[in-house]
Amino acid sequence: MAFEEYRQTNIITSDGECSLMISKKKKIALINNINKNAPAIKAEEHNRKKNYIIDVSEHADFLSALGICDKQGRIYDKKQPKYRQINRFVELLLDIYPSLPKQGQLTVCDLCCGKSYLTFAIYYFLTKLKGRQIQMFGVDLKADVVEYCTNVARDLGCEGLSFICADISAFKSERAPDLVVSLHACDTATDVVLSYAIKNRAKVVMSTPCCHHEMNRTMKCSSLSFIERHSILKQKLCDAATDALRALRLESEGYEVEVMELIDPEETPKNVMIRAVKSERIRPGKTQAALEEYNRACNLLGVSPTLDKLLRDGQPS
Numbered sequence: 003m004a005f006e007e008y009r010q011t012n013i014i015t016s017d018g019e020c021s022l023m024i025s026k027k028k029k030i031a032l033i034n035n036i037n038k039n040a041p042a043i044k045a046e047e048h049n050r051k052k053n054y055i056i057d058v059s060e061h062a063d064f065l066s067a068l069g070i071c072d073k074q075g076r077i078y079d080k081k082q083p084k085y086r087q088i089n090r091f092v093e094l095l096l097d098i099y100p101s102l103p104k105q106g107q108l109t110v111c112d113l114c115c116g117k118s119y120l121t122f123a124i125y126y127f128l129t130k131l132k133g134r135q136i137q138m139f140g141v142d143l144k145a146d147v148v149e150y151c152t153n154v155a156r157d158l159g160c161e162g163l164s165f166i167c168a169d170i171s172a173f174k175s176e177r178a179p180d181l182v183v184s185l186h187a188c189d190t191a192t193d194v195v196l197s198y199a200i201k202n203r204a205k206v207v208m209s210t211p212c213c214h215h216e217m218n219r220t221m222k223c224s225s226l227s228f229i230e231r232h233s234i235l236k237q238k239l240c241d242a243a244t245d246a247l248r249a250l251r252l253e254s255e256g257y258e259v260e261v262m263e264l265i266d267p268e269e270t271p272k273n274v275m276i277r278a279v280k281s282e283r284i285r286p287g288k289t290q291a292a293l294e295e296y297n298r299a300c301n302l303l304g305v306s307p308t309l310d311k312l313l314r315d316g317q318p319s
């Protein structure tokens with residue numbers, strides 16, 4: 003239809019309608035029922051706002067104390083990835099929250115806590131959002147960050163939250179931990195975290211490993227030489243095999259294990275979450291089969307991982 007053939011145009015707005023009509027004799031009539039005095043309506047926001055568990059409008063105090071947002075609750079651009087990371091970690095904790103003891107005080111350890119963004123996020127999640135009484139420890143080697151976190155916890159009145167300057171291999175909590183978490187513990191420090199959790203029968207373990215160097219140094223497997231000759235592929239292989247062995251070793255100790263992505267891999271390549279929940283009823287056949295599979299895989303790769311050595315020494319840590 004040619005443009006001249008249009009006889010009527012209707013414009014429908016939130017403030018009324020307007021019609022433009024042309025008669026056969028080319029007479030134009032405009033009927034305008036749009037209310038010019040109607041208050042302006044704000045355009046709909048089409049970018050869906052993500053609902054975070056650690057919501058800045060509710061938790062601005064600790065987020066601003068740690069330098070994630072300003073006093074008005076605006077997340078600093080360079081802290082957006084950290085904000086998303088701790089929220090995702092807490093989301094994954096929320097999923098398995100029913101596996102934690104339902105009553106009484108919870109004991110929680112964040113090992114290799116660093117500046118403790120995650121420690122505070124979990125503390126707020128458990129105390130403020132879940133109304134639990136907790137005793138929580140953040141442990142790190144760095145005296146300055148431990149002092150800083152201790153001051154922040156005191157200023158915010160975080161009862162039951164303490165920070166300890168120590169090597170995690172020397173750390174012991176008075177009560178056995180219910181939940182052990184760790185975000186980006188370097189190389190074999192992740193193995194120390196997992197062995198601590200296993201030896202102390204932690205109900206839930208959540209660990210996102212950091213760099214993986216041990217297997218890259220020690221692997222001896224002629225069948226995989228076609229991968230080993232490309233250093234980038236060898237590293238990827240060792241990253242995956244290290245975490246798969248960790249998962250299997252946890253299974254051999256009676257944990258149900260899931261390995262998943264923590265966050266968008268574009269944000270950080272150190273992105274694997276190992277989440278393990280101690281089984282209510284341990285089936286010896288299943289744990290034995292996992293241990294045998296673990297030993298076969300270690301033999302194939304020619305490795306003797308730190309986690310296994312720590313568990314074989316048998317001492318509660």
Ligand SMILES: C[S@@+](CC[C@H](N)C(=O)[O-])C[C@H]1O[C@@H](n2cnc3c(N)ncnc32)[C@H](O)[C@@H]1O
Nearest residue numbers: 114115116117142143144168169170185186191
């Ligand atoms: C990459 S940072 C991660 C910090 C924090 N979890 C985060 O995600 O922001 C690793 C931390 O582990 C600590 N660390 C490494 N080995 C440790 C050990 N054996 N005992 C205690 N802390 C350790 C370091 O001091 C550092 O603060």
